[in-house]
Amino acid sequence: MGLSINIDVGGTFTDFxxxxxxxxxxxxxxxxxxxxxxxxxxxxxxxLARLYGLPLAEMFAGTDTVHYCTTVxxxxxxxxxxxxxxxxxxxxxxxxxxxGRGRSWADGGTPQENRDLxxxxxxxxxxxxxxxxxxxxxxxxxxxxLAPLSRGEVLEKLQILVDRGAMGFVVCLLWSxxxxxxxQMIKQIIEEEYPEDYLGSMPVTLSSEVSxxxxxxxxxxxxxxxxxxxxxxxxxxxxxxxxxxxGGYRKPLVLAHNTGGMKKASRTRAVLTHNAGPVxxxxxxxxxxxxxxxxxxxxxxxxGTSFDIGVVTGGRMKAYDFIPVIDRWRTNIPAIEVKSxxxxxxxxxxxxxxxxxTLEVGPQSAGSQPGPACYDKGGIExxxxxxxxxxxxxxxxxxxxxxxxxxxxxxxxxxxQKIARPAGIxxxxxxMRIRRLVDxxxxxxxxxxxxxxxxxxxxxxxxxCGGAGPAHACGFAPxxxxxxxxxSPYSPVFGAFGVSTMNIQQVWDKSRTLKIFRWQDQSYLExxxxxxxxxxxxxxxxxxxxxxxxxxxxxxxxxxxxxxRYGMQYNLTRIISPHLTVSSPQDFKNICDQFTADYSAMxxxxxxxxxxxxxxxCFYLTAWVETPAPRLAEEEPAGSEPPAEARLESRQAWxxxxxxxxxxxxxSFEALRAGNLVAGPAIVEAKDSTYVVEPGWSLAVDRFxxxxxxxxxxx
Numbered sequence: 001m002g003l004s005i006n007i008d009v010g011g012t013f014t015d016f017x018x019x020x021x022x023x024x025x026x027x028x029x030x031x032x033x034x035x036x037x038x039x040x041x042x043x044x045x046x047x048l049a050r051l052y053g054l055p056l057a058e059m060f061a062g063t064d065t066v067h068y069c070t071t072v073x074x075x076x077x078x079x080x081x082x083x084x085x086x087x088x089x090x091x092x093x094x095x096x097x098x099x100g101r102g103r104s105w106a107d108g109g110t111p112q113e114n115r116d117l118x119x120x121x122x123x124x125x126x127x128x129x130x131x132x133x134x135x136x137x138x139x140x141x142x143x144x145x146l147a148p149l150s151r152g153e154v155l156e157k158l159q160i161l162v163d164r165g166a167m168g169f170v171v172c173l174l175w176s177x178x179x180x181x182x183x184q185m186i187k188q189i190i191e192e193e194y195p196e197d198y199l200g201s202m203p204v205t206l207s208s209e210v211s212x213x214x215x216x217x218x219x220x221x222x223x224x225x226x227x228x229x230x231x232x233x234x235x236x237x238x239x240x241x242x243x244x245x246x247g248g249y250r251k252p253l254v255l256a257h258n259t260g261g262m263k264k265a266s267r268t269r270a271v272l273t274h275n276a277g278p279v280x281x282x283x284x285x286x287x288x289x290x291x292x293x294x295x296x297x298x299x300x301x302x303x304g305t306s307f308d309i310g311v312v313t314g315g316r317m318k319a320y321d322f323i324p325v326i327d328r329w330r331t332n333i334p335a336i337e338v339k340s341x342x343x344x345x346x347x348x349x350x351x352x353x354x355x356x357x358t359l360e361v362g363p364q365s366a367g368s369q370p371g372p373a374c375y376d377k378g379g380i381e382x383x384x385x386x387x388x389x390x391x392x393x394x395x396x397x398x399x400x401x402x403x404x405x406x407x408x409x410x411x412x413x414x415x416x417q418k419i420a421r422p423a424g425i426x427x428x429x430x431x432m433r434i435r436r437l438v439d440x441x442x443x444x445x446x447x448x449x450x451x452x453x454x455x456x457x458x459x460x461x462x463x464x465c466g467g468a469g470p471a472h473a474c475g476f477a478p479x480x481x482x483x484x485x486x487x488s489p490y491s492p493v494f495g496a497f498g499v500s501t502m503n504i505q506q507v508w509d510k511s512r513t514l515k516i517f518r519w520q521d522q523s524y525l526e527x528x529x530x531x532x533x534x535x536x537x538x539x540x541x542x543x544x545x546x547x548x549x550x551x552x553x554x555x556x557x558x559x560x561x562x563x564x565r566y567g568m569q570y571n572l573t574r575i576i577s578p579h580l581t582v583s584s585p586q587d588f589k590n591i592c593d594q595f596t597a598d599y600s601a602m603x604x605x606x607x608x609x610x611x612x613x614x615x616x617x618c619f620y621l622t623a624w625v626e627t628p629a630p631r632l633a634e635e636e637p638a639g640s641e642p643p644a645e646a647r648l649e650s651r652q653a654w655x656x657x658x659x660x661x662x663x664x665x666x667x668s669f670e671a672l673r674a675g676n677l678v679a680g681p682a683i684v685e686a687k688d689s690t691y692v693v694e695p696g697w698s699l700a701v702d703r704f705x706x707x708x709x710x711x712x713x714x715x
Contacts, residue, residue, distance in 0.1 A: 037236060347383060349381075
């Protein structure tokens, strides 16, 4: 069959997308079982086998790859369930992670928490102060050893940590990214004392391997976060691999990365799995956009717990987080930026008494257990899903294709008791306010995410993904000034679909300051070897790693990105280098010209200052092996009129000011054909999603069975 099975673990649902040669695509969703992710994992696998009409073992025998996005690492941080770690650092710097930075108070906090200055606190450290020791050694900023490391002192401090219960070690020494010799010596000593063939062996994580970049605090926190979640993730991955092996799957499990690619689980650092699902969705949006010739795409994904936003420009995902925050910790991983806010189908509506009894939606979520009130699993709080159900947009008997039945009475009761009565309004008005408020929040966040990056939202195609995205697209699109929205039949599982479009890829990075344009004499650097040596070092690491993945050198492609700034600036701007390696000062000039062009586009031409000199501060080498994009099935246009079998029984739905309901036509998405048009108001029910076509909008189906929602009725 040549199947590719792709899984994205979400806060409410775990999504599955499978595609194969000649066997078609299948998608399904299962409620996420946070207590044991292997339960929902195997439940979804069994459902896919049922959809293909095969025994599980036969499906696995015909499966080429299983790709996986996981949230277990993030959960370990949130719940503080990681192992007890010991930190070894340079003597005198034992308190670096506790002092932190001024921003540490607010990193990862919600706006409401950050405004509450009386209660705001720094995050609880992942390593307690008694588990930190310092060793006397010193390497300077040029990588020269000023004070050698003493083996005897390392053994002494190591024993202290072991006696205090260390289950693993993190080694973070000053300037180790310039010269990792001392960190490597400490690792060798630990492995000699606790060899792998002993039960008492301990994992060792080095900052020079996880994060070879400048910035001591972020390098320390990145390494600590990686070590903290590695053990928990290892247990989960091993459990999943065991389940796959038992079922008959014999190939590696491949994990998606937040850098925009994926690799075997055995070759993946734990910290790179954070937020990989939304990044995969953004990659899928970029791939789908290129299929239609759209270079600029705004990706949105409204799931059960969160609303994700990403930007594609020029057909590529260019935006990186300047300093990504994982839980409450600033890191320096080269992660693609996807913003998330607490606005999903499970977002809880509540009355904020401290703000004059105003209505709020989110960021708290009902999750999957117990879920919205209408799930009838014990939830009593009103959510966006409850509001959509009460307004008549959702079919209580056909939610998730009928696999889950919804209770409208419970939704009505929750909104009435928690919102309508306290606000002195009708239940329908309360439900409409919940919907409009969440639409406004999403629309404003999307506008800010595009406009504050220097772009005009009207120059972009808006893509509405996620299980709840098509139901709310007509509500939040006007805030961007766009009149056309694109949605995919894979929208309910778009993160899983996005994983199928990703390449085998990873980013190797290293800090190295080079003044490629000197302000003193206004000349370009002539020492090309200083630049090329860093690129060659990263290239060797990439080739070695991808050989272990089973790929020949000639299959690997490279892209070099550089963090640059004008002399004496603090903030960095990342560019795509026009040269992988350089051969003359003219090549450095070309790099500076690219930096100037990107900088002026972002901050205006008046902001450039080349006479102050131009520095390269960090190198990022992306190496990838291209994976063929999944084929989309095509069909010939069948006319604008939907067929009779697509028309379902109409039902009452509330529109406008929710003062009265309207008998609204309902259509089956699966029965619609290419070229069909549906004028709003209308509801189009898909197996795992619902398209809400508001008055003044229309829905059109194209030859790939993708959907465009257009304001004003023009297609």
